[in-house]
Amino acid sequence: MSASKDSPGVSSPASVSRRGFLKGIGVGTAATGLLTAARSAEAAESESGVRGPGEFSLTLQVNGQARQLKVEPRVTLLDALRNRLDITGPKKVCDRATCGACTVLLDGKPVYSCTMLAVEAEGKAITTVEGLGTPERMNAVQEAFVQHDAQQCGFCTPGFVTAATALVRKNPNASVDQICAGLGGNLCRCGTYAGMLLAVADAAKKGGA
């Protein structure tokens, strides 16, 4: 979370933090979470089923594997993946659901993992860009990204590849307008959109991902 959103950074009226608020109250059980703050996390978990505010164990299904980790309730899915599981394909860029660099698939649907708590993803199938293909065995979208040079620095690429994979799976006959709409939630700074349009259209034609 950005420093300015809660205090000592650059104060900015634009920095209303949806997630800062969310993180502050825990996991949809605000009152309970606050009341039990003084007790140990483990005790709270065992007695009431309420987890937090301290670290607790969590199992996430990531790229087909059950991964155990310890998180506090405030930990986002993105930070859980990157900081605790070393799954660094999804990137932290805007950290507020604007740029899409953190996109992962949750039960097949693209979500911004920076704006979702790790605990919310429990029991769901999480697929990151690493789960879509490997350098030796890329999926159709990844291959097309390479072929059409739809990447430069590549920092936005995992998010785009993930969003595009969801798009072509859902709509293998996607038109240019539909591709633009499907990738409208992602941003690139190097300027690779020309190659991306060709890549996604190509991947769609080849039967998707």
Add this chain to the structure above:
Amino acid sequence: MAKVDWPAAEKRSVIGKRIDRADGAVKATGAAKYSYDINRPAMLWAKVVASPHAYAEAVSIDTSAAEKMPGVKAAWKDESLLGRDTNGDGKIKYAGQILAAIAAETEEQATEAIHHVKIEYKVLEHQVRDNDVALAKGDPNKREKGNVEEALTKAEVVHTGNYGVPVITHCCLEPHGQVTEFRDGELFVWPSTQNVSGYADRSLAHATCVPQNKIHVDCQYMGAGFGSKFGVDKWGTIGATLSKQTGRAVKLMLDRDLELAIAGNRPSAFSTIKVGAMKDGTMTAMDCEIWGTAGMGGRVPDVMPYVFTGLPNHRYVTKRIPTHRGSQRAWRAPNHPQNCVLTMGALSDTAAALKMDELEFFLKNLQFAAGPPNAAEVYREELQKAAELIGWKQKSRLRGAPQPGPVKRGLGIALHTWGGRGHDSQCDVTIHPDGSVEAKMGTQDLGVGTRTCIAQVIAETLGLPHTAVKVAIGRNDYPRSGASGGSTTIGGISVSSRKAATDALNELLAKAAPRLGAGAEALEAWDGSIQVATDPAKKLSWKEACAALGVNSVTKRGICVPADAVTAGLISAQVGGVQIAEVSVDVETGVVTLNELVAVQDCGLIVNLKLAESQVFGGMIMGITSALYEEAVYDAATGTMLNADMEFYRLAGIKDVGKLTVHMMTGKGYDERGVIGLGEPPVIGPAAAIANAVANAIGVRVPNLPLTPDRVLAALTQKGGVA
């Protein structure tokens, strides 16, 4: 014997081809580890505390409460700001200035802990406005050629206009920052940098008390820099210091708001420009007054008149407005995009004042254009090509020509130029007895395809496919290569890798010659073989030839000394380029839509056509973004940047960029120039071309970028209606 000269067109099988980038697959699958992705054992997270005040004194910084927070392992504060005021250096000079930092076990703990750092400020009166010339300080810079006053008096038409470009930021998707680790008295750094070989400089050594020969830098993948990532920066020394304090690895990456506010600002440029011309369209004079800010210091963009430096009479005065804003950093093609908007805007308006077709006006004045050798001819060819590609003849109309309906279309032109001479570079190429080849170079790949181009040049030299060359870059213990800035990388790395490969090959040829019963000078490497040039039937396969090395690999170092490489014809500098935009403007809503942008670009001998085109597409899109959306909005009352996030500091999305057409000038007349850099040129023209297209569409100049609906409507209102 192999020579270092670039092979003739018919002897090129790898250079100039459309080859996929070598690291495409690792990037597309998330396997590439960027600096931000480096997770070290027992690594701590650092977060910084930044000043909310644009101008202040830090009376006290108290980290004690923060240090008691869960998970916190270390704190740092900027002692240099406390109780000192030597020449003003002891003051906080911009909002976002880093004052303290906390390292904790988790990112969440560090983020929470920084809220508990207590800083007492004495707030001073700040100044962040940059568009009022009355705020300028110091002596203006002046330059005059010819006699501008007299030429303007004699001109048959004099046009006066205002043109402005705001401060914009780099907005690298990977923020600035690094992972540092202090181990056995040595410092290991994984920075996001454009300057691998030069990163471990004296300032880092001094700040950490680690000698330069014990600092190890590794940057395999970095999420772009655009000119903002050359130095260690304050966060670099803070991270290293925290590592040293704790004996633990520390990750310190800027959060997005600070990345936008403090990690790079491009100077603004506002202007009043007068152009004198004769009725036939020939320009006679240009007079410019330019003001803007580059933060507290720096330079106001003054590459004026842009491209048309051959004008007989021209003058500029630049006035610097000091502001309490984050520091200015080189932004892709420093100063050129701003000066391009100013100059091309004034020229476009002069053409309109003359009721002359803009293309005809530019063609008419090419005698004054400078940039590539034979500038007038190059620009003429490029203008004609761009006009043809966009359909100028069919689509163009004079400014102010009536168009039915609320959506008006228009065309606009911009010319640009850039140097792009290669930098100092060294490369080691090794040929092993088993035939495998590797190269090592302390360069970096910002996303332009440096790895790929090194492999291509070496492969071409050795007669191998590009996939046969293993390229290792991104470490400061590899042969030193220059920082990637100013479009200097491709020239430098092409020459050093070519020379190293040539020298290594010649040693191999000498060893293999007896087996072919020929002198080494008669041999060449071609298509996977070492053969007698005049009798290709006499040959050894590459592997057979390499076996002649016995047990010893051969390693040669190639060195690019730029001036020598220019003399040798391997590289040169100064390119031209033309861009033409077509826009639609809804005069009821003020919304500008880019329909098409055409770029015609030369850059000498192209190493990889696919990657070169990608560079141009990228430059165009970055330029489009600056034309339509980008501005670092500062609040005069609080002195802070209001849009330090990616919702309100908008980048163009895939739907916003319209149709893009790229045409690279290649072949005769261009290839002979040797390799020239391409990173900067294509980003220069788009904003100017788009601004001119909007003026052409609606019949009035929107003076200041970005071309947002409110500015378009204000310009229309001021004019009192639509053409």
